[in-house]
Amino acid sequence: MPNLTYPGPETIQHYTLTNGATLLVYENFASDSIALNGLVRAGALLDPPDQDGLALFCANLLLNGTQQRSFGEIYEALESVGASLEFSSGLHATEFSAHALAEDFPLIVELLAESLRMPTFPAQQVELVRGQILTDLQIRANDTRHVASVAFRELLYPNHPYGRASEGRMKTIAAITQADIQAYHARAFGPQGMIIVLAGAVRGAEAATRLQNVLGDWQNPQQTPLPEVPDMARPETTYRAHIALSDKSQTDLILGLPGPRRAAPDYLDAKLMNTILGVFGMMGRIGENMREKRGLAYYAYSHLQGSLGPSPWLASAGVAPEDVAEATEAILQEIARIQEELVPAAELADSQSYITGSMPVGLETNSGLASVLTDIALYDLGLDYLQRYPDLIWQVTPERVQAAAQKYLSTTQIAIASAGP
Amino acid sequence: MPNHYPVHKTILDNGLTVILKEMHHAPVISFMIWYRVGSRNEVPGITGISHWLEHMMFKGTPNFPGSQLDRMISREGGYWNAFTWLDFTAYYETMPAGRIDLALRLEADRLQNALITPEETESERTVILSERSMYENDPRFCLSEELTAVAFRVHPYHHEVIGDEADLRNMTHADLLRHYRRYYAPNNAIIVAVGDFATAEMLARIKSLFGAIPPGEPLPPIVRQEPLQRGERRIMLHGPADAAYLTHAYRAPAADHADYFVLTLLNAAFAGGSSLGMFGGAGSNKSSRLYKALVETDLAAAAYGSLGPTRDPFLYTISAVARHGRSLTAVEEALDAELTRLETNPITAAELAKALKRAKAEFVLVGESITGQAQLLGMAEAVVGDYRWFEDVLARLSSVTLDDIERVRHTYLRKSARTVGWYQPNGML
Numbered sequence: 001m002p003n004l005t006y007p008g009p010e011t012i013q014h015y016t017l018t019n020g021a022t023l024l025v026y027e028n029f030a031s032d033s034i035a036l037n038g039l040v041r042a043g044a045l046l047d048p049p050d051q052d053g054l055a056l057f058c059a060n061l062l063l064n065g066t067q068q069r070s071f072g073e074i075y076e077a078l079e080s081v082g083a084s085l086e087f088s089s090g091l092h093a094t095e096f097s098a099h100a101l102a103e104d105f106p107l108i109v110e111l112l113a114e115s116l117r118m119p120t121f122p123a124q125q126v127e128l129v130r131g132q133i134l135t136d137l138q139i140r141a142n143d144t145r146h147v148a149s150v151a152f153r154e155l156l157y158p159n160h161p162y163g164r165a166s167e168g169r170m171k172t173i174a175a176i177t178q179a180d181i182q183a184y185h186a187r188a189f190g191p192q193g194m195i196i197v198l199a200g201a202v203r204g205a206e207a208a209t210r211l212q213n214v215l216g217d218w219q220n221p222q223q224t225p226l227p228e229v230p231d232m233a234r235p236e237t238t239y240r241a242h243i244a245l246s247d248k249s250q251t252d253l254i255l256g257l258p259g260p261r262r263a264a265p266d267y268l269d270a271k272l273m274n275t276i277l278g279v280f281g282m283m284g285r286i287g288e289n290m291r292e293k294r295g296l297a298y299y300a301y302s303h304l305q306g307s308l309g310p311s312p313w314l315a316s317a318g319v320a321p322e323d324v325a326e327a328t329e330a331i332l333q334e335i336a337r338i339q340e341e342l343v344p345a346a347e348l349a350d351s352q353s354y355i356t357g358s359m360p361v362g363l364e365t366n367s368g369l370a371s372v373l374t375d376i377a378l379y380d381l382g383l384d385y386l387q388r389y390p391d392l393i394w395q396v397t398p399e400r401v402q403a404a405a406q407k408y409l410s411t412t413q414i415a416i417a418s419a420g421p
Numbered sequence: 422m423p424n425h426y427p428v429h430k431t432i433l434d435n436g437l438t439v440i441l442k443e444m445h446h447a448p449v450i451s452f453m454i455w456y457r458v459g460s461r462n463e464v465p466g467i468t469g470i471s472h473w474l475e476h477m478m479f480k481g482t483p484n485f486p487g488s489q490l491d492r493m494i495s496r497e498g499g500y501w502n503a504f505t506w507l508d509f510t511a512y513y514e515t516m517p518a519g520r521i522d523l524a525l526r527l528e529a530d531r532l533q534n535a536l537i538t539p540e541e542t543e544s545e546r547t548v549i550l551s552e553r554s555m556y557e558n559d560p561r562f563c564l565s566e567e568l569t570a571v572a573f574r575v576h577p578y579h580h581e582v583i584g585d586e587a588d589l590r591n592m593t594h595a596d597l598l599r600h601y602r603r604y605y606a607p608n609n610a611i612i613v614a615v616g617d618f619a620t621a622e623m624l625a626r627i628k629s630l631f632g633a634i635p636p637g638e639p640l641p642p643i644v645r646q647e648p649l650q651r652g653e654r655r656i657m658l659h660g661p662a663d664a665a666y667l668t669h670a671y672r673a674p675a676a677d678h679a680d681y682f683v684l685t686l687l688n689a690a691f692a693g694g695s696s697l698g699m700f701g702g703a704g705s706n707k708s709s710r711l712y713k714a715l716v717e718t719d720l721a722a723a724a725y726g727s728l729g730p731t732r733d734p735f736l737y738t739i740s741a742v743a744r745h746g747r748s749l750t751a752v753e754e755a756l757d758a759e760l761t762r763l764e765t766n767p768i769t770a771a772e773l774a775k776a777l778k779r780a781k782a783e784f785v786l787v788g789e790s791i792t793g794q795a796q797l798l799g800m801a802e803a804v805v806g807d808y809r810w811f812e813d814v815l816a817r818l819s820s821v822t823l824d825d826i827e828r829v830r831h832t833y834l835r836k837s838a839r840t841v842g843w844y845q846p847n848g849m850l
Contacts, residue, residue, distance in 0.1 A: 030789075246661070281494075320550075
């Protein structure tokens with residue numbers, strides 16, 4: 001039975017702008033605010049081989065000058081009304097998110113359109129942002145969690161787009177020119193595949209008119225579609241890497257394998273597997289094994305991304321350097337257990353109850369709603385997805401969880417990366 | 422509008438403060454219990470004990486065993502957590518509205534019957550030391566810890582909430598039990614519930630679960646106030662890092678002081694941080710004087726001001742991360758020059774108006790979520806002793822004048838009473 005208390009076809013308005021961009025609107029007058037989320041298909045997958053970080057560099061510059069406004073004018077406008085508008089770049093998309101009073105919705109729409117369509121990438125701003133990215137890379141180079149995640153990615157995705165450094169490298173960021181960024185913008189940004197989601201105190205018709213006015217005539221015949229991301233075979237054996245960061249007091253550990261795509265038919269089986277392993281309660285079975293049984297880690301959890309490509313399933317922990325071996329053992333033990341033994345029905349029901357029961361909490365705010373609706377549009381899940389979702393979750397059986405564990409996990413073909421003293 | 426629902430405050434006979442606010446836009450309730458105990462209530466030898474005790478509270482009670490608690494909450498679709506700060510320790514559960522009774526029963530039980538065993542204490546010692554190690558990996562934590570210790574010689578704000586490593590190694594099970602029995606009592610607690618409930622019904626349920634718990638001994642006031650600072654203090658740290666960090670810490674008024682909101686607006690106008698002077702919701706600060714002086718000039722990768730509400734006077738900090746290749750000397754010179762310019766070119770009416778409009782937006786945006794409302798009401802009650810401090814914040818901010826701003830700048834932004842901290846990567850002079 002679909003659950004009609006959740007947003008669905010009756011309450012989510014679906015518009016298509018004249019250039020094909022998708023707009024979803026969920027009217028919510030509980031608060032005088034709006035959240036605007038969405039994405040364009042300009043991802044780091046389009047970075048040329050020697051230009052890691054180009055998509056990020058471009059996204060970080062979108063609000064630093066447009067044909068209509070300077071950097072100073074843009075932020076003066078935003079900050080004067082206490083609004084936020086941010087861009088972030090990922091492998092498959094450049095995403096945007098904004099949060100503002102409803103009365104400032106027109107400003108947000110104008111700034112969004114200007115920054116997507118007509119950024120000018122002023123030379124001085126390019127240098128400023130270059131400096132910020134370089135500093136950020138230096139800070140990360142000394143952060144055990146980040147260093148471990150880079151090592152993990154490189155172990156798990158050799159010769160695969162997911163192994164590349166979308167956050168950039170010192171050398172590539174230093175070499176990228178203003179012309180490179182302009183050329184990237186010209187070929188990557190366009191309305192094809194664009195998704196816009198609005199949740200908040202604005203009428204759908206008004207939202208559609210405003211967005212159509214500023215974005216509906218945006219065309220870019222040069223827009224390059226993102227390449228399909230190939231599957232990634234799991235490691236042939238256990239791959240290990242340790243990056244020594246002397247003077248650090250804690251080691252970060254990450255282990256995992258390529259996971260299912262969001263569109264995979266058994267994605268929700270894998271999601272429940274992950275919830276049981278490292279999310280439910282205090283970080284699931286892994287958290288309990290590490291923290292409660294062994295008193296080992298400050299944090300230990302597992303995560304399943306689920307994206308357009310084979311994003312990883314991973315377990316992550318921060319432990320004392322002398323405990324790395326034991327922590328690794330604890331996680332492998334839990335992987336083996338969920339592969340070998342059927343999850344007790346009651347334990348599965350706990351996770352099902354958690355996932356379905358927490359939906360109202362996640363959908364409480366405009367930002368939460370906008371973020372969920374963006375995923376629904378991106379993965380083409382259907383406007384009734386939230387209403388069908390509880391049933392889909394409850395249909396997962398212990399056998400399906402075990403099948404997902406056997407298909408996606410392994411104790412002997414896995415990447416294990418750590419960074420610390 | 423969510424912010425327009427009235428707040429009901431009651432004090433039960435055993436001294437328990439109860440604050441209730443209905444919000445009906447989503448079938449969700451956030452339930453919190455705040456204890457007026459934090460690192461401020463700690464002395465050398467037991468620093469970090471309030472935070473450690475917070476961890477122990479997750480071990481549960483005989484009726485709610487710790488191993489099952491997470492599952493019980495999660496199963497109902499809720500999430501829970503806790504945080505310890507200078508002046509308070511707070512626990513919360515945010516749950517679907519029909520399921521909230523579990524949170525009330527749990528909190529009433531662990532107020533009195535927490536299982537704090539010697540074995541669990543030892544097992545948690547490793548976890549706490551590991552948490553401290555994680556913080557030590559971050560240069561910003563190391564700088565803040567040293568800076569605060571130098572700024573506060575006498576007042577207990579001088580140590581970090583996590584506590585000193587020596588104390589974390591040596592504190593005993595008996596210390597934790599004593600701390601629990603002393604501070605976890607209804608007369609030292611505040612309950613806040615916000616969300617989709619009927620006030621009379623919620624209050625009746627709270628009374629039936631909490632009303633019979635006996636009050637504890639009255640708590641003595643904290644009397645070790647910090648003496649007047651006579652001259653600038655400076656510290657220099659070296660450690661593993663690839664960027665250099667600078668912090669200026671000025672003495673700030675307590676949250677209940679009339680100057681607190683003035684300084685909040687001065688910070689918002691100068692550094693562009695939060696206009697509300699509470700947790701979160703700060704947004705970007707790229708049109709601020711501070712950003713223009715330090716970041717747009719290529720000296721710093723980031724710069725921000727920070728002020729939070731505290732029971733006793735704490736610190737207003739201005740921090741910057743040097744851009745690669747720039748020295749902290751250059752960053753600090755530019756910061757001082759900008760502070761001097763603030764004297765000669767004070768905050769303008771337009772800058773004040775902008776800070777105020779930001780405050781209004783922040784008030785709506787932060788208050789949009791049920792959990793956010795509960796946290797702000799609880800913090801106001803725990804720190805200032807009056808939730809209206811939050812409810813009335815916009816009116817107070819609106820009454821601030823340019824003269825107030827100038828007076829507060831002159832009173833608090835004094836070089837002679839500041840503490841300056843540098844964190845330099847190893848090998849850099």
